[in-house]
Amino acid sequence: MQPKSDLPQGTLDLLLLKVVALRPLHGYAIAQRLEQVSRHVVQVPQGSLYPALHRLENRGLLAADWKQTETGREAKFYRLTGKGRAQLEAEAASWERLTEAVALILKLSEGGAE
Amino acid sequence: MNWWQRLFRRDKMEEQLEKEMRFHLEQHANELIVAGASPGEARRRARMALGGPERVKEECRDARGTRWLEDFWQDFRYAMRMLRQHPGFAGVAISTLALGVGASTVMFTVVNGVLLRPLPYPEADQLVAVNGHTGIWNAQLFGEQNVANPDFLDFERESHSLTLGGVLFNGGTASGAGEPEYVNSDEISPNVFSVLRVALAKGRTFLAEDDKPGAAPVMILGYSFWQRHFGGKAGILGSSLVLDGKSYTIVGVAPAGFRLYDSEPDVYTPLGQDTAGYLRTRGAHPVHVLGRLGPGRTLAEAQAELSLAGNRLAAQYNDTNRDRSFVVHPLRPDVGDVRSTLWLLLGAVGLLLLIACTNIASLLLARAVSRERELAMRMALGAGRGRLVRQCLTESAVLGLAGGALGVGLAALGFQPFVAFWPGSLPRAEEVHLDWRVLLFALTVSLASGLLFGLAPALRAPACELEQVLRAGGRSVVGSSRRLHSSFVVSELALAVVLLVSAGMLGRTLLRLSSLNPGMNTRNVLVARMALSPDVLADTGRIRAAWQDVLERARRVPGVELVAIVDTFPMRQGFNALGYWPTADVPPENKQPQALATSVSPDYLKVMGIPLRQGRLLNEQDRMGSELVIVIDEVLAQQAFGQESAVGKQLWMPDTGYGPFVVVGVVGHVRHWGLAGDDQAQVRAQFYYPFAQLPDRLLRRWSELMSIVVRTEVRPLSALQSLRQELRGAAGDQVLYEVHTMEQLTSDSLARQRFLLLLFGVFAGLALLLASIGIYGVLAYLTGQRAPEIGIRIALGASPGGVMRMVLRESLGMIVVGVLLGTAGAWAAGRVLKQLVEGMQPMEISSFATMIPVLVFAALLASFLPARHASRVDPVIALRQE
Numbered sequence: 001m002q003p004k005s006d007l008p009q010g011t012l013d014l015l016l017l018k019v020v021a022l023r024p025l026h027g028y029a030i031a032q033r034l035e036q037v038s039r040h041v042v043q044v045p046q047g048s049l050y051p052a053l054h055r056l057e058n059r060g061l062l063a064a065d066w067k068q069t070e071t072g073r074e075a076k077f078y079r080l081t082g083k084g085r086a087q088l089e090a091e092a093a094s095w096e097r098l099t100e101a102v103a104l105i106l107k108l109s110e111g112g113a114e
Numbered sequence: 115m116n117w118w119q120r121l122f123r124r125d126k127m128e129e130q131l132e133k134e135m136r137f138h139l140e141q142h143a144n145e146l147i148v149a150g151a152s153p154g155e156a157r158r159r160a161r162m163a164l165g166g167p168e169r170v171k172e173e174c175r176d177a178r179g180t181r182w183l184e185d186f187w188q189d190f191r192y193a194m195r196m197l198r199q200h201p202g203f204a205g206v207a208i209s210t211l212a213l214g215v216g217a218s219t220v221m222f223t224v225v226n227g228v229l230l231r232p233l234p235y236p237e238a239d240q241l242v243a244v245n246g247h248t249g250i251w252n253a254q255l256f257g258e259q260n261v262a263n264p265d266f267l268d269f270e271r272e273s274h275s276l277t278l279g280g281v282l283f284n285g286g287t288a289s290g291a292g293e294p295e296y297v298n299s300d301e302i303s304p305n306v307f308s309v310l311r312v313a314l315a316k317g318r319t320f321l322a323e324d325d326k327p328g329a330a331p332v333m334i335l336g337y338s339f340w341q342r343h344f345g346g347k348a349g350i351l352g353s354s355l356v357l358d359g360k361s362y363t364i365v366g367v368a369p370a371g372f373r374l375y376d377s378e379p380d381v382y383t384p385l386g387q388d389t390a391g392y393l394r395t396r397g398a399h400p401v402h403v404l405g406r407l408g409p410g411r412t413l414a415e416a417q418a419e420l421s422l423a424g425n426r427l428a429a430q431y432n433d434t435n436r437d438r439s440f441v442v443h444p445l446r447p448d449v450g451d452v453r454s455t456l457w458l459l460l461g462a463v464g465l466l467l468l469i470a471c472t473n474i475a476s477l478l479l480a481r482a483v484s485r486e487r488e489l490a491m492r493m494a495l496g497a498g499r500g501r502l503v504r505q506c507l508t509e510s511a512v513l514g515l516a517g518g519a520l521g522v523g524l525a526a527l528g529f530q531p532f533v534a535f536w537p538g539s540l541p542r543a544e545e546v547h548l549d550w551r552v553l554l555f556a557l558t559v560s561l562a563s564g565l566l567f568g569l570a571p572a573l574r575a576p577a578c579e580l581e582q583v584l585r586a587g588g589r590s591v592v593g594s595s596r597r598l599h600s601s602f603v604v605s606e607l608a609l610a611v612v613l614l615v616s617a618g619m620l621g622r623t624l625l626r627l628s629s630l631n632p633g634m635n636t637r638n639v640l641v642a643r644m645a646l647s648p649d650v651l652a653d654t655g656r657i658r659a660a661w662q663d664v665l666e667r668a669r670r671v672p673g674v675e676l677v678a679i680v681d682t683f684p685m686r687q688g689f690n691a692l693g694y695w696p697t698a699d700v701p702p703e704n705k706q707p708q709a710l711a712t713s714v715s716p717d718y719l720k721v722m723g724i725p726l727r728q729g730r731l732l733n734e735q736d737r738m739g740s741e742l743v744i745v746i747d748e749v750l751a752q753q754a755f756g757q758e759s760a761v762g763k764q765l766w767m768p769d770t771g772y773g774p775f776v777v778v779g780v781v782g783h784v785r786h787w788g789l790a791g792d793d794q795a796q797v798r799a800q801f802y803y804p805f806a807q808l809p810d811r812l813l814r815r816w817s818e819l820m821s822i823v824v825r826t827e828v829r830p831l832s833a834l835q836s837l838r839q840e841l842r843g844a845a846g847d848q849v850l851y852e853v854h855t856m857e858q859l860t861s862d863s864l865a866r867q868r869f870l871l872l873l874f875g876v877f878a879g880l881a882l883l884l885a886s887i888g889i890y891g892v893l894a895y896l897t898g899q900r901a902p903e904i905g906i907r908i909a910l911g912a913s914p915g916g917v918m919r920m921v922l923r924e925s926l927g928m929i930v931v932g933v934l935l936g937t938a939g940a941w942a943a944g945r946v947l948k949q950l951v952e953g954m955q956p957m958e959i960s961s962f963a964t965m966i967p968v969l970v971f972a973a974l975l976a977s978f979l980p981a982r983h984a985s986r987v988d989p990v991i992a993l994r995q996e
Contacts, residue, residue: 027134028141047165050134051173058178066130076134 211517216524317366325386514564537865611936635723788863905992
């Protein structure tokens with residue numbers, strides 16, 4: 001198994017917004033989902049998850065409701081707000097532009113080596 | 115959720131946070147148990163994965179964004195606890211500050227009411243005053259002129275950018291039922307109330323048809339006069355009042371408290387009904403013109419329009435309006451020389467506040483030093499520097515606000531007596547009260563002083579070396595705080611010196627001014643304005659006879675020694691400045707030197723006790739038809755004729771319209787402008803001319819201005835009642851009003867200096883007290899810190915006297931530096947005082963020489979107690995502390 005890499009600065013918010021965008025989730029489910037979808041490649045310490053969620057909630061990008069889980073317990077479910085959705089789209093777009101640019105540069109340098 | 119909801123529903127937030135964490139941990143543990151872990155092991159691993167729930171919670175709290183407020187609340191409660199635990203410190207600090215803030219708030223309340231508040235009319239920023247200007251009129255000397263009535267009427271009719279109103283100050287005798295009474299009447303154009311946007315309390319304002327010669331006489335009453343004269347009678351409209359023998363129908367009552375040019379007239383009459391000659395010529399300028407800018411019009415437009423109109427008038431009426439221009443100003447309250455007095459006092463109070471702040475700063479610093487250990491411990495436990503500074507500042511801000519609140523309370527009680535105590539009457543006194551501006555001022559001052567005196571201790575707090583402090587046990591680290599403490603003491607002393615020396619200079623000035631000779635004998639002289647019966651004013655022959663009758667009757671009153679009549683009299687009771695020239699080829703008006711003209715009956719100079727220097731006084735033979743004569747004072751003799759003898763020379767005075775005049779006598783100079791003001795006055799030369807030789811055309815106008823002056827053998831005021839009785843006249847409608855004694859007027863001419871001295875004295879006393887407390891506190895603290903060292907000295911054989919000398923020497927060092935700095939400050943303050951206070955002498959060494967020892971003595975006295983305390987340190991106890 002290859003070593004897990006740390007998350008680049010500022011991308012945790014983007015990931016959280018994306019995960020919650022599909023449907024409302026509680027904190028534990030968000031942590032699990034992050035782990036699953038990133039195929040254990042990126043390391044999200046659970047400790048930094050909640051402060052990040054609370055910060056996004058404060059900024060009005062996420063909203064939270066207390067709801068019953070399938071097992072009948074009360075949990076805090078986070079969902080995306082309209083403002084959050086706009087933010088997600090903007091950040092996703094800029095992320096794509098960045099990665100494309102980085103990929104391009106990497107290819108160039110390989111080409112130069114040939 | 116909003117931030118305030120987050121703040122105030124803090125408990126609920128905490129509960130939810132706890133619940134969320136628990137859910138997470140249980141959920142994780144359950145999964146681990148399903149995967150085969152034991153319950154204990156599962157919980158342990160879940161906790162490890164989360165990384166310590168308490169830390170996560172703390173970070174979540176930070177993420178809320180209300181952290182600073184919560185910290186502030188915590189600091190606030192902590193500060194309150196500290197104050198409660200040190201009631202002595204809190205008491206001294208808060209009361210010192212309350213004193214400083216209270217005094218400056220009182221001053222600001224007055225400054226605000228008198229100088230800063232707009233005029234009490236709706237949309238006062240649209241109101242303007244229109245004044246006249248000419249090259250001939252010396253505006254620097256006398257200010258701008260009012261406007262001639264015909265000019266005003268032209269402007270009123272033609273102006274597009276302004277709605278104008280005219281006001282003429284007048285007065286007359288109200289007679290009819292009861293005692294005749296002199297009333298102030300303002301003659302106003304119909305627009306005045308509507309220009310000011312003030313609605314009457316009752317009835318109607320004047321209409322255009324009222325404002326014509328020969329229209330039915332109508333009158334509006336001032337509210338106070340309605341209350342006083344008519345007892346506030348409800349059905350007053352339609353009744354009548356006789357003013358100067360003419361019966362007016364009352365059509366309205368002005369609202370309560372309505373003031374025009376800072377006074378409340380007794381009655382208003384229509385300006386247009388007055389047929390007096392000086393209202394029909396463009397050569398006399400008696401009308402005060404005010405106006406309101408039309409919607410969307412600017413001051414510049416109004417000015418342009420009036421300039422144009424002025425040019426047209428100048429072309430059309432060359433003889434009266436040549437060179438005459440008109441200026442438009444925003445309408446401002448006229449508060450005279452009160453402005454400089456108020457700013458001066460506000461400045462002095464500011465110094466006092468600074469001393470109070472310095473005092474508290476040194477107290478706080480002493481506490482900060484003794485709390486070094488506590489602060490160091492907090493840092494060791496992880497508090498950031500910024501956090502500690504914030505805590506210190508919160509504490510001092512709490513102190514500042516507490517002191518400020520108390521100070522505003524003091525000010526609320528204090529400003530009324532202050533206004534009542536003002537010498538003479540404070541202009542716009544009715545505008546002085548607490549308002550939002552005052553509260554904002556007090557809040558700003560208390561917060562600013564809180565920050566000011568909290569800054570030094572706060573910056574110092576985290577600056578000290580953590581480890582060193584903890585190791586030293588907080589006892590022996592004194593070096594840098596000593597310097598800071600000394601600088602506090604030094605600046606307090608310097609500020610106190612400024613106030614003390616200023617008070618000393620004012621005191622000496624007052625002493626010197628009081629001992630000045632006013633140039634006349636002020637004892638037993640009564641002066642009063644006198645209004646002749648309105649009946650006689652129509653005919654010049656009857657006027658002359660009436661004044662003769664007044665003089666003869668007054669002379670018969672028991673206790674009266676001499677009587678005279680006069681138009682203006684000394685101590686600033688009016689003036690009439692005229693240009694003069696010693697030869698017939700008189701230069702243009704603005705090139706002529708000026709002298710004060712006084713129209714008198716023959717005995718005036720004797721009544722006033724003005725000494726004759728040369729020639730003769732005026733006498734009964736100087737009458738209509740005989741040679742035109744004048745008596746001049748020494749100043750005029752010197753200015754007009756130099757070393758030559760003035761008696762027998764002639765003077766030309768084109769303004770009078772007659773002359774030339776032969777000088778028959780020279781008398782002593784009288785301090786017309788008050789004891790203090792006369793030396794700096796612009797026009798000092800004086801001359802006296804016989805009322806009897808006044809031409810007929812001036813007689814009526816002059817008769818409205820005359821006063822009667824009486825020298826008595828008894829106390830002047832005791833003769834007043836019989837004088838009033840004797841001078842009632844045939845119709846019983848002649849009245850005396852504005853009664854003074856010359857002694858009172860002379861003393862009042864120094865009222866401003868006396869008032870300033872009193873307040874500066876009080877401020878200086880307080881400054882001395884505060885500075886002494888400051889020195890005492892600082893020295894007590896510093897010697898307390900040095901107790902172990904002093905203990906060692908005593909153990910090694912130092913005598914108690916030696917220790918005392920050591921402490922006193924230290925305080926003497928601070929005193930010397932403080933006094934030196936203060937002397938420089940006082941020198942600067944003296945220059946300001948000299949500019950603003952009449953009669954102030956240039957720097958006098960004696961003020962410094964008398965006031966500085968007082969301060970040094972008080973400061974040494976304050977150092978004595980700590981010094982004696984230090985000399986009694988028991989070496990065994992002191993060394994055991996170490």
